[in-house]
Amino acid sequence: MGSVTLSGDVLTVVAGGPLRGELRAPGDKSISHRALMLAALADGDSHISGLSDGADVAATAAAMKALGAGVAPDGEGVRVSGGRLRAPAGPIDVGNSGTSIRLLAGIAAGCPFTTVIGGDASVNRRPMDRVAVPLRLMGADVDGADGGRRAPLRIAGGELSGIRWTPPAASAQVKGAVLLAGLFAEGETVVREPIPTRAHTEEMLAAFGADVRVAGGEVAVRASRPAPFEFDVPGDPSAAAFWLVGAAVTPGSEVTVYDVYRGAGRDGFLRVLRRMGAEVSAVPTGRDRVRLTCRHGPLRGVTVAAREAPDLIDEIPVLAVAAALAEGPSRFEGLGELRHKESDRLRSTLAGLAALGAAAEVDQQALVVHGGARLRGGSVDAAGDHRIAMAFCIGGLAASEGDETAVGGWGAVATSYPGFVRDLARCRT
Ligand code: S3P
Numbered sequence: 367m368g369s370v371t372l373s374g375d376v377l378t379v380v381a382g383g384p385l386r387g388e389l390r391a392p393g394d395k396s397i398s399h400r401a402l403m404l405a406a407l408a409d410g411d412s413h414i415s416g417l418s419d420g421a422d423v424a425a426t427a428a429a430m431k432a433l434g435a436g437v438a439p440d441g442e443g444v445r446v447s448g449g450r451l452r453a454p455a456g457p458i459d460v461g462n463s464g465t466s467i468r469l470l471a472g473i474a475a476g477c478p479f480t481t482v483i484g485g486d487a488s489v490n491r492r493p494m495d496r497v498a499v500p501l502r503l504m505g506a507d508v509d510g511a512d513g514g515r516r517a518p519l520r521i522a523g524g525e526l527s528g529i530r531w532t533p534p535a536a537s538a539q540v541k542g543a544v545l546l547a548g549l550f551a552e553g554e555t556v557v558r559e560p561i562p563t564r565a566h567t568e569e570m571l572a573a574f575g576a577d578v579r580v581a582g583g584e585v586a587v588r589a590s591r592p593a594p595f596e597f598d599v600p601g602d603p604s605a606a607a608f609w610l611v612g613a614a615v616t617p618g619s620e621v622t623v624y625d626v627y628r629g630a631g632r633d634g635f636l637r638v639l640r641r642m643g644a645e646v647s648a649v650p651t652g653r654d655r656v657r658l659t660c661r662h663g664p665l666r667g668v669t670v671a672a673r674e675a676p677d678l679i680d681e682i683p684v685l686a687v688a689a690a691l692a693e694g695p696s697r698f699e700g701l702g703e704l705r706h707k708e709s710d711r712l713r714s715t716l717a718g719l720a721a722l723g724a725a726a727e728v729d730q731q732a733l734v735v736h737g738g739a740r741l742r743g744g745s746v747d748a749a750g751d752h753r754i755a756m757a758f759c760i761g762g763l764a765a766s767e768g769d770e771t772a773v774g775g776w777g778a779v780a781t782s783y784p785g786f787v788r789d790l791a792r793c794r795t
Contacts, residue, residue, distance in 0.1 A: 368763065370794065372787055377755070377776040381743065381765040384618030384662070385793040389609060391601030393418040394627045395782050398599050399426045399465050400542070400570050402446060403473060406435035407549065408574065409449030410594035415442045417599050420782040422463035429458045429470055433481070448594070453479035457518065460485040462708060462750070462781045464492055465539055467517055469567075471497045472543030474521040475506035476550025484518030488708055488750050494519055497543040500531045504547055504555070528553035528588075535703055536676045538563035538631070541585065548587035549576060556586045563676040564631035600627035600655045604680040605783050607635045608756045609793065610660040611684045614644040615691045615764040619662040621793055628656040634677030638685055642668045642692055665692035667737045672700025679703060682733065683715045683757035689735035690724035691764060698733040708778070709751035718746045718758040722765060743769030752778045756786060 368382035398418040403426065405412035417423055427437045427444070432454040436447030451473075460466035460483060467483050471494070474481035484490060495515040498508040507522035508514060528551045533540040541557045545567050548555025560583070568585045571578040574592035578585065606623040613621035628650065636658070639646055642665040649657045665688055670678070675698070678685065682698060689696035704711035712728050719726045721744035725736040743765050748755035755773050762771025779786050 368794070370787065370790055372776065375775060375777045377759055377773045377787065379759055379762040379771050381763055381769045381771070382767045383794060385609065385612045385616050385621050385763070386619060387793040388622040388624065389789050389792060390625050391603070391606040391623050392420070392783055392785060393599040394602040395420060395422060395604070396465065396538070396564060396566050397570070397627065398423040399469060400566050401597055401599055402426050402430050402437070403469055403546070404570055404574055404592045405446035405595070406430040406433065406448040406451065407473070408592045408594045412446045412448065412594045413440060413596045414444055414446060415598045417444065418602065418782065419784055420780065421461055422466060422781045425460045425463045426466045429460060429466060432458050451477055454481055457482040457484055460489060462486050462488055464489055464708070467494070467519070468497050468539035469542045469546060471501060471508070471519055471521060472546030475501040475504060475508070475523045475547040476526055477523040480520060480522045482518055482520050490517045492516070492706055496533065496535060496537060496540045500529060500544050501547055503529050504551055506547070526551035528555035530556040530558065532558045532560065536561040536563050537703070538566070538676070542567035545571065545578070545585060545587050549590060551589060554586050554588055556584050558584045561673055561676055562631065565629065569629065601625040602782070603627055603632045603635070606658060607681045607684055608760055609789070610639065610646060610658060611688045612760045612763060613660040613662060614639060614665060615662070615688055615760070617662050620659065622657060622659040624651065624657040625655050626658055627654060629654060631677055634674050635681035635685060638668055638670055638678060639688065642666055642688060667692050667694035667696040669696070670698045672731070675700040675703070680753055683711060683718070683753050684760055686715050686719060686726065686733060686735055687757055687761040687764070689737060690719055690722070690726065690739040690741065690761070692737045694737045696735045696737060700731055701733055702731040707751065709749035709754060711751065711754065714749040714751055714754045715757070718754060718761065721746045722758065722761050722771065741765040743771045745772045745774065748773055748775035748778045750775060750778050752781045752783065755779050756783065759790070
């Protein structure tokens, strides 16, 4: 039987034994950010339960407080008193959270005061011109490091006008930022997406009563606010993916994850896993959630088109682990955006695979994984990226019996899934 030990910032797993059990995935990170922001914009009290307990969402909660919203524990969730945003007393620090800074930039652009938003070294390295450019076109004054292309961003918000915008890269964060700014703008703000990305911003705006319309690959908003709401955040598919892939690749395993969000734009990894031959069942358990079960079995290589990429962008590292163990090669197209995540995820995924003895390479924007690997233990650096840490923990569990894998920089996992090791222990008893 294998083991899992956390010592300082290093997680060590010894391979051996199946994953078996039933888990609730942590609250969805993307939905949690938006729930807090929309509640802060709504005039009155909202109640949100099931929020992600990760540091990224805590950063959004703190940012909304800094902007004048009340955010306080209330029963099983939090109560957010919104509607009266005001200038923050000092710079807002979003830590590692790219979603926080980009979405917040949209809100700050609509507010008649100056907001400074920065983050850790990773966030301050990531491209921000993708939000700065459209927000400037709408009328906000957006400045920042590196000629306004990087955080910290200084945003003097004010009178905005609607624009029609086609983001140059497929990004739900950019779409979200422009749509949130559109809530403050005169006229219509339209985002056109050549390749669709996760639809949480427009879906939640519609559900909570803002003026939004979705048709023909376009989302249009007009000046409006959400109404106060009660909302329970479903579980995070991107977190569930670790357990489902873990079950698929570890002999004797069967894992169920319940309460997982099941809307468009987030289930791409399930389709890919099924194409690889994984036995995954999905039972709807409510309007917005599903119960997923995956059992160990043989996998085959897969080809994933660029059009599918936004739908599984956060699951690529763990799918690459599955591909390494599958029979035959896999090819994942259109992964240029992976370079701009918490780490350069193409690079960190390749490094992790190599550390565990799997052959893979990058061919332009595609990740090619040779397949048929017998993974061995190794030493992997999370590179400050929670998803790299968790993906290669799963890789380590699927290595040859008794092999030891050390994942350094494990602390990054706290951004989205502080309970990961606890849930892993639950699946290994
Ligand atoms: C997110 C969108 C994705 C994803 C990130 C969360 C969101 O980024 O990688 O973890 O909540 O909008 P992009 O769509 O900007 O690539």
